[in-house]
Amino acid sequence: MHDEISRLARSVASPRATLAGVVGDLSQPVLVVGSTVPVGQLEVLFRRPEVSCVVVQDEADPRRTGMVTRAGLAAALTGRLGYGRAVLDRKPTASIADWSPLVVPPGLPVSEVALSAMARVDERRYDDVLVAGPTWSSATTADVMRSLVAALSDRSTHDPLTRLPTRAATWHALAHRCGLLRGSGTRVVLLLLDVRDMAGLNARHGQGGGDAVLAVLAGRLQAALPRGCEAGRVDGDRFAVLATLPAMDDITAAASADALRQHVLGELAVPPEDLEPGRWPALHSTVVWSVAGVGNPDELVREAERRLLQSAGGLARAS
Known part of the structure; x- marks a missing residue:
């Protein structure tokens, strides 16, 4: 023993x-x-x-x-x-x-x-x-x-660098939220945030510098979340935010989900005072939401990943 x-x-x-x-x-x-x-x-x-x-x-x-x-x-x-x-x-x-x-x-x-x-x-x-x-x-x-x-x-459930729930824990929480819908009019929202040019950030400031930025970003993200939301680190430079919307029509749900996305991006846009602006990353983002009363976590993740990839590709072509 x-x-x-x-x-x-x-x-x-x-x-x-x-x-x-x-x-x-x-x-x-x-x-x-x-x-x-x-x-x-x-x-x-x-x-x-x-x-x-x-x-x-x-x-x-x-x-x-x-x-x-x-x-x-x-x-x-x-x-x-x-x-x-x-x-x-x-x-x-x-x-x-x-x-x-x-x-x-x-x-x-x-x-x-x-x-x-x-x-x-x-x-x-x-x-x-x-x-x-x-x-x-x-x-x-x-x-x-x-x-x-x-x-x-x-x-086993929290990322040691950011102290946010791991990918497995986050997707488990997403499945739990979807399971609670049970035919009600509520919806589950999944917001994905991806750090732009994380490889370049590591190249310019070292792995330790990149990790420090991710840790600060995670803390800011956690502090920015409205009540009832939760965040997790689902990849090396990717974060997820989960939320549940009350019963509402499709148009209002879309507006509410995007309002959450804009709120989080706004809170994360300004770099900390003690960090030079050039080291603070920009973010790709996308948000998806379930049908009222029905939530398939795997489908939500796949759709969010697809939209995030399209968003990042569009920005790359534009630049």
């Missing part, structure tokens, strides 16, 4: 993956006790359900830090013959502390924490992780793993 978790952590720990965040985001304040505190008093602290571990500070050497977990305390108090509590009640906490816990800085990526946690010996593998900061805190290994799984799930 821990080998599978380690592979997951390595996957999420790729250079461009920061979705899982840092361990400081998962940590909670933890109690600190002196190493001479009797185990009997320590047991009282663990009666509070929110306490999963405590930090043990060596009173003889402040540089030495240990930890006692709930499971570790329970095992010690049970003892091999069942006499642990009677033997340990007045002994110092130092006698049952783990003096080599996993201690990490708050800014360490969760993926790296998971790798270190899984590298521990079997009996310590799922112990809490201590987070050293201005004050001590801890993160449970379960929370670390949940964060990894959430990051992997997010990566």
Whole structure:
């Protein structure tokens, strides 16, 4: 099991993956006790359900830090013959502390924490992780793993560069919208936006420069969407916007769909103030909409792609 978790952590720990965040985001304040505190008093602290571990500070050497977990305390108090509590009640906490816990800085990526946690010996593998900061805190290994799984799930549906839904996720959302029509008078709108001369932009400013423009463009697009719309990155330099129109006649639907297209293009036309105008791309665009109460997602995508190709070809001939 821990080998599978380690592979997951390595996957999420790729250079461009920061979705899982840092361990400081998962940590909670933890109690600190002196190493001479009797185990009997320590047991009282663990009666509070929110306490999963405590930090043990060596009173003889402040540089030495240990930890006692709930499971570790329970095992010690049970003892091999069942006499642990009677033997340990007045002994110092130092006698049952783990003096080599996993201690990490708050800014360490969760993926790296998971790798270190899984590298521990079997009996310590799922112990809490201590987070050293201005004050001590801890993160449970379960929370670390949940964060990894959430990051992997997010990566499978969202583009890591633009943070927009991927093509698969976008077309799934389109199919879902079409499925909700069910003979009603509503319609689904699909708007496609294609960055003009993306290859030239990369050639002039490098791949990193092109990626930076796409990321800013995606953020602007997301901010420009009216309520109820959603956007996705459906190709390297292509974005899609989905919308649902209320019941209306064909002429009004056509006007509404084009109004959405013009609104989005208007919001994206002006380059950001901190970006030189020559680096801000122009866009090809096209919009299609379904028949009232009927929506075939595949047909909408094919028609939008066909119109976008015709639009780009016409502009190329004109230039």
